[in-house]
Amino acid sequence: MSLPGLSHAPDETADVIIVGAGPGGSATAAYLAMAGLDVLLLEKTHFPREKVCGDGLTPRAVRELITLGIPTPENDGWIKNKGLRIIGGGMRLQLDWPDVASFPPYGLVRTRQDFDDILARHAVKHGARLREGVNVNGAIRDERTGAIIGVEAKEMGADERPTGRKLAYHAPLVIAADGNSSRLSLAMGREKREDRPMGVAVRAYYTSPRHDDDYLESWLELWTTDPSGKRVLLPGYGWIFGVGDGTSNVGLGILNTSSAFGRTDYKDVMRQWVATMPEEWTYNEETITGPIRGAALPMGFNRQPHYADGLLLVGDAGGMVNPFNGEGIAYAMESGRLAAEVVAQAFARTDDAGRERVLQTYPRVMKDALGGYFTVGRLFAQLIGNPDVMKFAVRYGLPRKTMMQVLLKVMANLGDEHGGKLDDRVMSVLSKVVPAA
Structure with missing residues (x-):
C-alpha cells in the first residue's frame, strides 16, 4: 500500500x-x-x-x-x-617510514x-x-x-x-x-x-604556510581538566597534516579507555591545543575554513x-x-x-x-x-588509558629513536610480511599467536 x-x-x-x-x-x-x-x-x-x-x-x-x-x-x-614527526615531552622526533619490501616507503x-x-x-x-x-x-x-x-x-x-x-x-x-x-x-x-575500544576524532582545516609539510605530524600530549580541577593527560594524539592546497588538516583522536571519555568537550580540547601553537603557523579563528567536525572511530x-x-x-x-x-x-x-x-x-x-x-x-x-x-x-589501548602509563611512555620512549622507529612500524602495521629484520619476524609471530576475537 x-x-x-x-x-x-x-x-x-x-x-x-x-x-x-x-x-x-x-x-x-x-x-x-x-x-x-x-x-x-x-x-x-x-x-x-x-x-x-x-x-x-x-x-x-x-x-x-x-x-x-x-x-x-x-x-x-x-x-x-x-x-x-612526533612531538611530546619537550622533544621533536622525525621518523621515516620503514623501507620494507611489503610496503612503499612513503605516505x-x-x-x-x-x-x-x-x-x-x-x-x-x-x-x-x-x-x-x-x-x-x-x-x-x-x-x-x-x-x-x-x-x-x-x-x-x-x-x-x-x-x-x-x-x-x-x-x-x-x-x-x-x-x-x-x-x-x-x-x-x-x-x-x-568490549572493544572506541575512539573519537575532531578536525578542521586552517589556511597556513605549513600546508606543504612533507612529514605527517603527531603531538602526544593532549590535556583536559577533570571535575576536581586536576589536569589529565588524554590517551590519543593531535595531528597536523599539510594538504598542499594552502591549508592544513588539524585534529585530534582520543580513545574511550580514559576515565575522561564522554565527559570531555573534545572540540574545546582542540581549540586549547591549537592556541598553544606558534603564531606564524596561523592556526586561529581567523584562518579556520569551517567548523570543527567530529566522528566516531570503531x-x-x-x-x-x-x-x-x-x-x-x-x-x-x-x-x-x-x-x-x-x-x-x-x-x-x-x-x-x-x-x-x-x-x-x-x-x-x-x-x-x-x-x-x-x-x-x-x-x-x-x-x-x-x-x-x-x-x-x-591491549595497547587499555594500557595508555592510564594517564601514568601515557606519561611514562612519552617521557622515556621518545628519547630512544631506535625504539620509536620500531614502535612506528608496529603502530602503523608496517612489518615486512616476507621475513625481514628481527622486529618484522616478532611482529609476524605475535599477530599469529595472539588469539583473534
Missing part, C-alpha cells in the same frame, strides 16, 4: 549490493566488477562530499591504492610524505572530498553501477529464512533532502560499508560490541559476525579501525579486497549451498588477516 505523497521507483537487481561508497565500499565494488559480477554501489549523498578524517594515508593505505590501480601522481593533487595526503570520489569513479570505470542520493534505511528479508535479499531506501535530492521517492534494490548478497553507525547492520540485529572488530544471513561487513561497519593509531582507510580498503576475493569465489559456485559455504569463510579470513594484531592493539 502506497503512502500519500510518496512514489515508488522500479526495483533494481544485481549480484551484489554494496551500501556506502567510502573507501571500503568502492574498493569492494571495483574488485567485484573486475571479477565480472553485477554490482550496485549505493551512496546516500552526492559526490563530492566531505568526511571527517585526518586525510593522511600511511604506506599501508598507499599499498592498497597501488593494488587497486589508482594512480597517485603529485601533479594531480596527491601530496607525498616521508614519515612521521600520501588527499582530502576525503576528493579521495572518496576518485575511488567511486574507479569502481564505475570497471563496471560497477553507482547510485548517488540513495539513503538505505532498511533491509528486505526473506520471509522463510530471515536472510537479507535486498534493501529499502529513500531518494535524496541534490540538496541532500528526501524527495519523497521510495527505492528498493534486490540481490542475493548485500555488503554493508555504511560506516560506524551502519544502519543496515542494526536492521539485521548486529549491534556493536561494548576499533578492533567491534561489530561481528562479519558475515551472516546474507550480509557481509567491510570497513568501519565491521569495526575495522586500527586500535594503535586510529587508521581506518587502509583497513577499509584491505577488507574490501579480501571480501571481494571471497565473494568472487562464492559466486563461482553453481548452487546456493556452495556459495553460502564459501561466504561463511569471510569472518575467518578477516581474523587471520588482522585479528591477532587488533587484539594486541586493544
Whole structure:
C-alpha cells in the first residue's frame, strides 16, 4: 500500500549490493566488477562530499591504492610524505617510514572530498553501477529464512533532502560499508560490541604556510581538566597534516579507555591545543575554513559476525579501525579486497549451498588477516588509558629513536610480511599467536 505523497521507483537487481561508497565500499565494488559480477554501489549523498578524517594515508593505505590501480601522481593533487614527526615531552622526533619490501616507503595526503570520489569513479570505470542520493534505511528479508535479499531506501535530492521517492534494490548478497553507525547492520540485529575500544576524532582545516609539510605530524600530549580541577593527560594524539592546497588538516583522536571519555568537550580540547601553537603557523579563528567536525572511530572488530544471513561487513561497519593509531582507510580498503576475493569465489559456485559455504569463510579470513594484531592493539589501548602509563611512555620512549622507529612500524602495521629484520619476524609471530576475537 502506497503512502500519500510518496512514489515508488522500479526495483533494481544485481549480484551484489554494496551500501556506502567510502573507501571500503568502492574498493569492494571495483574488485567485484573486475571479477565480472553485477554490482550496485549505493551512496546516500552526492559526490563530492566531505568526511571527517585526518586525510593522511600511511604506506599501508598507499599499498592498497597501488593494488587497486589508482594512480597517485603529485601533479594531480596527491601530496607525498616521508614519515612521521612526533612531538611530546619537550622533544621533536622525525621518523621515516620503514623501507620494507611489503610496503612503499612513503605516505600520501588527499582530502576525503576528493579521495572518496576518485575511488567511486574507479569502481564505475570497471563496471560497477553507482547510485548517488540513495539513503538505505532498511533491509528486505526473506520471509522463510530471515536472510537479507535486498534493501529499502529513500531518494535524496541534490540538496541532500528526501524527495519523497521510495527505492528498493534486490540481490542475493548485500555488503554493508555504511560506516560506524551502519544502519543496515542494526536492521539485521548486529549491534556493536561494548568490549572493544572506541575512539573519537575532531578536525578542521586552517589556511597556513605549513600546508606543504612533507612529514605527517603527531603531538602526544593532549590535556583536559577533570571535575576536581586536576589536569589529565588524554590517551590519543593531535595531528597536523599539510594538504598542499594552502591549508592544513588539524585534529585530534582520543580513545574511550580514559576515565575522561564522554565527559570531555573534545572540540574545546582542540581549540586549547591549537592556541598553544606558534603564531606564524596561523592556526586561529581567523584562518579556520569551517567548523570543527567530529566522528566516531570503531576499533578492533567491534561489530561481528562479519558475515551472516546474507550480509557481509567491510570497513568501519565491521569495526575495522586500527586500535594503535586510529587508521581506518587502509583497513577499509584491505577488507574490501579480501571480501571481494571471497565473494568472487562464492559466486563461482553453481548452487546456493556452495556459495553460502564459501561466504561463511569471510569472518575467518578477516581474523587471520588482522585479528591477532587488533587484539594486541586493544591491549595497547587499555594500557595508555592510564594517564601514568601515557606519561611514562612519552617521557622515556621518545628519547630512544631506535625504539620509536620500531614502535612506528608496529603502530602503523608496517612489518615486512616476507621475513625481514628481527622486529618484522616478532611482529609476524605475535599477530599469529595472539588469539583473534
